Every structure is written in C-alpha cells, then in structure tokens.
Amino acid sequence: MDLGQIDYDRLLFYQQARMEAEAAYAKNPLDAENLTTWGKALLDLSQFQIPSESLKLVKDAASKMEEALQIDPRKHDTLWCLGNAHTSHAFSLNDHDAAKAYFGKATQCFQQALEEDPGNEIYMKSLEFSFKGPELHMEIQRQMANQPDASRRSSTSNTKVSKKKKKSDLKYDILGWVILAIGIVTWVGMAKSHIPPPPR
Template sequence: MDMPQNDFDRLLLFEHARKNAEANYVKDPLNADNLTRWGGALLELSQFQSVSDSKKMINDAISKLEEAMLIDPKKHDTLWCLGNAYTSQAFLTPEHDVAMISFDKASQYFQQAIDEDPGNELYLKSLEMTAKAPELHMEIHKHGLAQQSVGGGSSTSSNVKGSKKKKGSDLKYDIFGWIILAVGIVTWIGMAKSHVPPPPPR
C-alpha cells in the first residue's frame, strides 16, 4: 500500500504520541491530559485502518477519553475530542438509526465543550458540522461509498465504479478532513506542551 509522504509522517507522529501516552499512563493513570492525547492519537490512527480496525480503534479512543472525563468532567478539549470520536463512529455505522445515536452524543459533547469554552470557533464549527452530518451520512451509505472509501474495493471494477470510488474517497476526506486536522492540532499542541524543554539555568 503506497502512502503519500505527509500521510506516512502523520502516521509516525501519532503512533509515537500513542506510545508515549501509553507509557505515561503506566506512570500516572490519573492524568486527564495524557488520556486525552492518547484518545486523540488513537482517533487519528483510526483513519489509516480498515473499517473494522478503524471501528475498534475509535472505540478504544472513546474509552480513553471517557476515562479522562471521569478525572476532569469539565475538560473542554476532551469533550470536543469525544464529539469527534462519536462523529467518526457514526460515519462508519451503516444503519442510520444507530448512527443517529452517535451523532446525538457527538452534538451533546460539542455543546458541553462550548459551554466550558464559549466562543471557541473550532467547537462551534464542529457542532455546526455535526448538525449537517446525518444528511451526509444517509447520502454516503445510500450509494455504498463508505465501505469503498474506507476499506478499499475490487481492483477489477469498471471505470464507472472506479469513478464512484474516487468520488467516495474524496467524500471520505471531506468528512474526515476537518476532524483529522482539528484533532491533529490539539494532539500536537498537547504533545508540544508535554515535551517543553526545561528553562535554561541562570
């Protein structure tokens, strides 16, 4: 599987973040920031997996983020990451009624994040996008694009199917693009904060 260099770099970055968070968890299991970084890294890494592996990784991310919420229930970046995780989970769920449960949870978490950090543009945009997500979900699954775009497809398909796959792939990136970018930024900032070099001695 050929992967563009920037995707490969992201994969390495978030795999490194995941391993660091896992190691830090052993030392300090009650660190909500670390659990949030871990959940965010898993959410990022889920974008590089097959559909079934992606679902498992998203569930692991939700577990870590919910654990962080038990430690600090008002942590707005964790609430926001949970909203993203449930949005991702919903898009990978073909049954519309089941997906709606995840979309509703995502909206609740985004709203809680906004309540904790009013005026945060990223949180407001996430809530706005989630309101539009159920319609997009129906469109994607009506055309069977989600399974093709995330899990690949037959290499012997006709040009028409190949064209649909390309559109499905583009659509997948439209859907996950803002989630990936935003979670990536939050995780990267969190990693940077946790690895700040000590101030120089006087």
C-alpha cells in the same frame, strides 16, 4: 516530499504519540491530559487502517476520552475530541438510526465543550456540523445505493465483489475526508492556541 512520505511521517508521529501516552498512563493513570492525548492519537491512527481496525481504534479513542472525563468532566478539549470520535463512529455505520444515535452523542459533547469554552469557533463549527451529520450520512448512504449495479452487467462473482469493494471504498473515502477535516480543524485550533504574544 511525495504524499506517501507525508502520510508515512504522520503515521509514525501518531504512533509515537500513542506509545508515549500509553507509557505515561502506566506511571499515572489519573492524568486526564495524557488520556486525551492518547485518545487523539488513536483517533488519528484510525484513518490509516482498514475499516474494521479503524472502527476499533475509534472505539478505543472514545474509551480513553470517557476515562479522561471521569477524572475531569469539564475538560472541554476532551469533550470536543470525544464528539469527533462519535462522529467518526457514526459515519462508519450503514444503519442510519444507529448513526443518528452517535451524531446525537457528538452533538451533546460539542455542546458541553462550547459551554465550558464559550466562543470557541472550532467547537461552534463542530456543533453546526453535528446537526448536519445525519443528513450527510443519509446522502452518503443514498449515493452508495444508487451506484450502478455491476451485477446487472455481469453475473460473475468477481463483478459482485468489485461492486461491494467500490461501495466500501467510497464510504471510507468519505470517512477519510471527514477525519481529515477534523484533523485540520484540530491543527488550526492548536496553532491558534500557541500564537506567540505580540512584541512590546
């Protein structure tokens, strides 16, 4: 199976999860677990979208997580997912100060998740990453700013459009890797939580 097919299958899986959560919400809007599932699906779907749509899905995911936390403020996996949404939002921004604010929100969420589930390695790693987030964001912005200025080589508008596209592509490639890393950490955490008991 080629990578395109795998991505397509993942997209269908996340889309199905979103639709099921949306239907379940219509029946019971006070189900914090379902709201968390809905938010996770939206966050996962965001990695398959163009930048403007991706950010909209990240914001929607954060909204679902916040709604779930109004129902159950101590739900650690929801806090962790909300931290991931804030991290994704931060990396989508060009303004470093605005990004720092979202990294700060992510740090708070990861810290609260860890307080609710002490010793959780995934939450600890996420918390460590959130401290490094502003520095990584600044480095990404610096790298994008230092890319060769294509407009100096040619004054055509096509070259300028190409330069902007390359900067945008780099930014969203990096954002994609961040989201992929979050997805892998989520998958490992879910796999660990579903390990069958040892045989007797």
